[in-house]
Amino acid sequence: MAGTGTGTWRNWAGNQRAAGLTVVAPAGTEAVAAEVRAAAAAGRRVTALGSGHSFSGIGRPEDVALDLRRHAxxxxxxxxxxxxxxxGMTLHRLDAELAARGWALTNLGDVDRQTVAGALSTGTHGTGARFGGLATQVRALELVTADGTVLRCSAAEHPGVLSAARVGLGALGVISTVTLQAVPAFALRAEEGAARLPDLLASFDEVMTSTDHVEFYWFPHTDRCLTKRNTRVPLAEVAPLSRARALWDDEVLANAGFGAVVALGRRVPALVPPLARFSAGALGARTYTDAAHRVFVARRRVRFREMEYAVPREAAPQVLTELHRAVEAGPWRVPFPVEVRVAAADDVPLSTASGRDTAYVAVHVPARSEPGGYFAAFEAIAGAVGGRPHWGKEHGLDAVALAGRYPRSGEFTALRSRLDPAGVFANAHLARVLGPVGAGVGQA
Known part of the structure; x- marks a missing residue:
């Protein structure tokens, strides 16, 4: 889309949709600011569109939608x-641009189709006990506020706004530009293999700190897991998988084959447990070394819905033990593995890792399924240890509950009230998770 028009919108998973939107496609910070000023003067609400990879309604437009594909x-x-x-630049484009110049981002999530601003605004993270999420790599940004003012935020200018806007939920304004700290390009030596859930939980901290970036996938209805250990090494050590092996593993097995398994499980739910055992054994051990962004990122062609909770790292074994017990006792048939990652504590007010070393546990269902009791059971288990939901993924919490889990939430909502007193950037989801503009903590 370019210029101005009327449009519809849906997210990647298809569970969030909007119609009757006024879509504008500005290019350049001043053009973005002009669109915001015009909408505010007309009493309209504005949402900047990302890639639609959030599962929650955080990025769902309700009136004026800013398509930033020309601002990228x-x-x-x-x-x-x-x-x-x-x-509006996507992470996969940024990775390629940096690699061509000998630079890289120091950590990435396992999806790279998000826009830079969208990934930041929802708290995107990767894994690594010594590494923070994408927000910790931000050094400056430009923020277009509700009256069209452009705030240039850095350690020297508006540092409080910079601190909060690194994970700003789209509630503080439209991020126009972002300055990130890159590092010299590096490679990752990837070691992948099978493990048993009880063994991983018994030595959880040791496993998750055993090298730079560790994650694992547990297959419900089994005790089987796939572990991924990625160690930072010089680019000179690159030794990628053969093209044939990469195609077989990542496209045939992990996407086409897994998609067929999920589809069969939806048609015949009783087959899900044996199919889970089959899936757990299908991906064999492998070791390879490649440029970091190629190892961090996995292709996701099978669509799903997701809930992810950030829990204190030391609580992760308890959470996973209880989730395993709930799946065994419950009526659900879960075809998707549970993803487990870790991250270092940071100082971002609404980061899910704010103030504490964190483990992330993510659960999934097929895109056209209703998560029902499975997500609800997991949410209760994570909530019992003070879990914080990923802002871009599904959850059932409101402003009152969330304020109790973020010690600095009052700081954020006060800033929101100052920068956007009329709620130009509000939508129904933000009203639920932050409360109305101008409301104090817990006054949802």
């Missing part, structure tokens, strides 16, 4: 690795 340029990469991009 690489602006600068300096000799110190500070890279400045427009907000």
């Amino acid at each position: 340029a690489l602006l600068d990469v300096d000799d110190a690795g500070l890279v400045t991009v427009q907000a």
Whole structure:
């Protein structure tokens, strides 16, 4: 889309939709600011569109939708690795641009189709006990506020706004540009193999800190897991999988084959447990080394809905033990593995890792399924240890519950009230998770 028009919107999973939107496609910060000013003057609400990879309603537009695909340029990469991009650039494009210049982002999630601003706004993270999420790599940004003012935020200018806007939920304004700290390009040595859930839980901290980036996938209805251990090494050590092996593993087995398994399980739920055992054994051990962004990111062609909770790292074994027990006792047939990752504590007010070392546990169902009791049971288990839901994924919490899990939430909502007193950037989801604009903590 370009210029102005009327449109519809849906997210990647298909569980969030909107129609009757006024879609505008500005290019350049001043054009973005002009669109915001015009909408605010008319009493309209504005939502900046990302890639639609959130499962919650956080990015669901309700009135004016800012399509930022024309606002997606690489602006600068300096000799110190500070890279400045427009907000609509996708992570996969940024990875390629940085690699061509000898730089890389120090950590990434396992999906790279999000826009830079969308990934930041929802708290996107990867894994690694010593590494923070994408927000911890931000050094500056430009924020278009509700009256069209452009705030240039850095450690020297508006540092409080910078701190909060790194995970801003789209509630503080439209991020126009972002400056990230890149690092010299590096490779990852990937070691993948099978493990048993009881063994991983018995030595959870040791496993998750055994190298730079560790994650594992547990297959419900079994005790089987796939572990992924990625160690940072020089680019000179690159030794990727053969093209044939990569195609077989990542496209045939992990996507086409897994998609067939999920489809069969939907038609015949009783087959899900034996299919889970089959899936757990289908992906064999492998070791390879490649450029970091190629190892961090996995292709996701089988669509799903997701809930992810950030829990204190030391509570993860308890959470997973109780989830295993709930799946065994419950009526659900769960065809998707449970993903487990870790991250270092950070100082971002609404980061899910704010103030504590964190483990992430993510559960999934097929895109056209209703998560029902499975998600609800997991949410209760994670909530019992003070879990915080990923902002871009499904959850049932409101502003009152969330305020109790974020010690600095009052700081964020006060800033929101100052920057957007009329709720130009509000939508129904933000009203639920933050409360109305101007409400204090817990006044949802």
